[in-house]
Amino acid sequence: MELELLVKQFQNKNHIAFEKLYEMYSKSIHGVVYNIVKDAAIADEIMQDVFIKAWHKSDTYSSKKGRFFTWILNIARNAAIDKTRSKSFKQKKQNLSTDYFVDIIASHDNLDNSTDAIGIKKFVTELGEKCKAVIELLYFKGFTQKEASEELQMPIGTIKTRNRNCIQQLRDMVL
C-alpha cells in the first residue's frame, strides 16, 4: 500500500517521504493542537515540534501498533496538553476559552472554498450536541472510551456506537 511505503521510507529518513507525510497531516495536527491551546502561534510551534519529534523517533513507530496518523495524533495531543500544564502557558493564558472544535470551525471565514471545507462547515452546523461532544473528546482531547463515558454520563457501549454514527455523518459530507 502506498501509505505504508511512504511511512517506511520516512522511517528510513527519506526527506521527500517526510515532506509528503507533513503535507498530508500537518494541518490536521495543527488543528488538534490549536483546539487545545487556542493560540495559533503556540500551535505552530507545537506542531513543528511534533513533526520533528516524529522524525527523530520514527523507529519507535510500528504499523502493528496502529495507524501512522493515529500515532502522530497521539504525540500531538500529549504535547499540547503538556503545554497547557506548563507554568509559562498558565501565566499567559489565564482562562482558556471553552470553545469546542465545532465553534472554531464555525467561526472560520471560509479560507478556502474547497468542497471539503464547505462540507465540513455544513457538517458541524448540523451536528447534534452529543455528536459534537463525542468527537471532541475522542479525537481532539484523546479521551478513552471509558473516560468519555464518565464525562458524558453515557454507557460505554453507547459511546462506541454513537461515535460510529457521528463519523458516518461526517463521511457522508466529505467523501
Place this chain on the structure above:
Amino acid sequence: MDIKAYIESGILELYVAGKLSEEENQEIYKLLLQHPELLQEVLEIENAVVKLTAAVSPSSKGFENLKDKIGNTDTKVVQLQPKSTNWMSYSGWAASVVLAAGLFWTLNQKSELKQTIQTVGLENRYLETQIEDTKTDLAATKNLLDVIRDKDIIAVPLGGQGDFTSSFAKVYWNKSKNTIYLDAEGLPEAPEGKVWQVWSLTLNPLSPTSLGTIDDFNTDDNKIFTIANANESQAFGITLEPKGGSKTPTMEQLHTLGVVASDPS
C-alpha cells in the same frame, strides 16, 4: 467472522482515534491484513478525521521551516563522473526509442483494426435488420395477394367524385368472411383534424351505413385496410369527416364512390 457487524460495532472509529489497548490494536492490524474491506473502512474513517481536524486549523505552515531543523546530514552527496561519451549507452537508448516507436505503431494498428471490426459488426447487424424487414414485407404482400386472388372476392373500383376526380380507391369484398379490404392509396393524406370515413350504401332507397373511420391512415405504409362489413352493400363511398367521424356522410366531402357489380353468383 461477521465483517459487517464488526464494522458496525464502531471499533474501527476508536482504532483511528487511538484509544484502544495495545492488544486490540494488534488484533485489528491482523484483521486489516486479512480483510481488505476492513482496511478500506479504516482508510475512509481516517480520511474523514484528517479532513475534520484540518478544518479546525486557522493556518498552515509550510514544510520549509522544518527542513533546517531536521538537518541535511542524511543527504548523500554523489560524486559526478567526468563526462565521457558512452556509445553503448547511446545505442541502447536509440534501440529502446525505436522499440518504443514500434510498439506504439503496433498498438495503434491494433486499435484501428478493432474499430474496423466494430464498424463491420454494426453494418452486419443493420443489414440483418433490413433482411428481416424485407422478409416481413414479402410475407405481408403474399398474404395480400392471397386475399385478392380468393375466388369469393368481389372487386369494387371507387372513382373520384365531384371536385376530387383525381382520387380513387378499390374495395375487395369477401362476402363469405364479411370483410372488405380497402386499398386507399389513391386518397390524399387526411388533413389535420379530419379523418377518412368509409360507408356502405344501399341505393334504393339511398341509405348509408358507417363502416368506421381510418384513424391510422396517414401513418399506414401500404394504405390497405381490413374492415368488417356484414351489410348487404350495393355501393361503397369514402368521405372526409371531422375527427371522430360523422353519423351521416357529408356529401360535399364525398371523394370516391363505387357501385358493386350486380351479384355475380
